[in-house]
Amino acid sequence: MIDKFVRSMEEAMHGIKDGSTVLIAGFGDVGTPNALLDGLIEQGAGGLTIVANAGGRARNPDQPTRGLARLIELGRVRKLICSFVRAQSVAGEAFRAGKMEVEVVPQGTLAERIRAAGAGVPAFFTPTGADTLIAEGKEVREYDGRSCILERALPGDVALVEAWMADRWGNLVYRDSSRNFNPIMAMAGKLTIVQTHHVADLGQISAGDVTTPGIFVDRVLHVAAGDPKMPG
Amino acid sequence: MNDTAAHAFKPLGRVGMATRAAQDIPEGWYVNLGIGIPTLIADHVPLDREVVFHSENGILGMGPAPPAHQENPWLINASTQRVTLRPGGSYVHHADSFGIVRGGHLDLCVLGAFQVAENGDLANWARSAHEAGPQIGGAMDLAVGAQRVWVVMEHATKDGHARLLKHCTYPLTARRCVTRVYTSMAVIDVTPKGFVVLDIIPGLTFDELQARTEAVLHRA
Numbered sequence A: 001m002i003d004k005f006v007r008s009m010e011e012a013m014h015g016i017k018d019g020s021t022v023l024i025a026g027f028g029d030v031g032t033p034n035a036l037l038d039g040l041i042e043q044g045a046g047g048l049t050i051v052a053n054a055g056g057r058a059r060n061p062d063q064p065t066r067g068l069a070r071l072i073e074l075g076r077v078r079k080l081i082c083s084f085v086r087a088q089s090v091a092g093e094a095f096r097a098g099k100m101e102v103e104v105v106p107q108g109t110l111a112e113r114i115r116a117a118g119a120g121v122p123a124f125f126t127p128t129g130a131d132t133l134i135a136e137g138k139e140v141r142e143y144d145g146r147s148c149i150l151e152r153a154l155p156g157d158v159a160l161v162e163a164w165m166a167d168r169w170g171n172l173v174y175r176d177s178s179r180n181f182n183p184i185m186a187m188a189g190k191l192t193i194v195q196t197h198h199v200a201d202l203g204q205i206s207a208g209d210v211t212t213p214g215i216f217v218d219r220v221l222h223v224a225a226g227d228p229k230m231p232g
Numbered sequence B: 001m002n003d004t005a006a007h008a009f010k011p012l013g014r015v016g017m018a019t020r021a022a023q024d025i026p027e028g029w030y031v032n033l034g035i036g037i038p039t040l041i042a043d044h045v046p047l048d049r050e051v052v053f054h055s056e057n058g059i060l061g062m063g064p065a066p067p068a069h070q071e072n073p074w075l076i077n078a079s080t081q082r083v084t085l086r087p088g089g090s091y092v093h094h095a096d097s098f099g100i101v102r103g104g105h106l107d108l109c110v111l112g113a114f115q116v117a118e119n120g121d122l123a124n125w126a127r128s129a130h131e132a133g134p135q136i137g138g139a140m141d142l143a144v145g146a147q148r149v150w151v152v153m154e155h156a157t158k159d160g161h162a163r164l165l166k167h168c169t170y171p172l173t174a175r176r177c178v179t180r181v182y183t184s185m186a187v188i189d190v191t192p193k194g195f196v197v198l199d200i201i202p203g204l205t206f207d208e209l210q211a212r213t214e215a216v217l218h219r220a
Helices: A009-013 A034-043 A067-073 A090-096 A107-119 A182-188 B014-023 B037-044 B094-102 B139-145 B206-211
Strands: A021-024 A048-051 A077-082 A101-104 A123-126 A140-143 A146-152 A156-166 A189-199 A219-222 B030-033 B052-055 B059-063 B084-091 B108-111 B115-117 B149-153 B180-183 B186-191 B194-200 B217-219
Touching: A009 A034, A009 A189, A009 A219, A021 A182, A034 A067, A034 A156, A034 A189, A048 A067, A067 A077, A067 A090, A077 A090, A090 A101, A107 A123, A107 A146, A107 A182, A107 B094, A107 B139, A156 A182, A156 A219, A182 A189, B014 B037, B014 B149, B014 B180, B030 B037, B037 B108, B037 B149, B052 B094, B094 B139, B108 B139, B194 B206, B206 B217
Parallel strands: A021 A048, A021 A156, A048 A077, A077 A101, A156 A189, A189 A219, B030 B052, B030 B108, B108 B149, B149 B180, B194 B217
Antiparallel strands: A123 A146, A140 A146, B052 B059, B059 B084, B180 B186, B186 B194
């Protein structure tokens, strides 16, 4: 019997090595696997390359740092690949202090690099970013009269994903705008770990509603995480 | 500068600019609105005019902000504000969302900007190559991918520096992408011969507008 559910966070995080590339899904607090991030902080892997949409919110002195910001604060992130970094965030501070390398990528190129990794496409040409600072050092070709730059696929050793509902085969559905990076990161991770709000019996999720089929999923942990937090 | 006209005209504010741009969006267009003033445009398109708003985080058919106490914490826009979904709306993942952008499926995107050049070059993500917090987001994808790129911005900086230039001095977002600019003082098309003025706010003359613009302006 296939059962991808794990019973503990320790089991969910087992085997994540120092130096891994970790894809972290979510946009704002929506679709963000916060419990798994706490688990990764606890697990201890360092020298990580993190791929996420953004480097985290501006630092709030009234609140403890958490999630990705906490991981960065603890010095566990060697490199951050994302579409933007707020100057006043923990990531911005670490970047300016030279404690962490940052690669800023146009958001659509970021998503496509992740999608490409999951689909077995090693690289692709895109006009996004041509003739800008992010084109530096990249191969340029002209297609249909437009200048295009070569972008590499972005696979993860690990992907951390949040689902609304999952079954034991690892079939996933997402709620509203929490879909965002989750399906493509699930595809691009060699080891895809999911936290899910709800557990479904096998067959309970209508086949046409499955957004991420279980073939892309390795481990599922049931975490009743509650609603995403209001931003800011 | 001989600025006797200063009392005779009132530049448009943020809402004024958004309202003016909203007038020109026809029914049936698929539109992405960037962060800042462009986001305000959605509130000024009449609800009975069916314009489908796209948000980078995977929403088509985004509606206005929800009434108090009816917020859905699972439904946010690209500015991480809580929003609603109109009947007919749908969700997609991030690669499909940017496939909508990069694949040329949007009729229009409206972006904020620091500078626009007379050939349509856009600078809107950084003021230098060494930004303390580099923030590209989806701007480079939108600028390259949408069928039309409109910019909404103040006509000049707070210090009086022109933003409509012969050449951008800040790092580029994309080359030759802007098709129209809505400023606090005018509506200006970007054409093969340069900036063409379509509309000026009441009380300001063409010459007075030119005096506030580095690039050469052409009459429509």
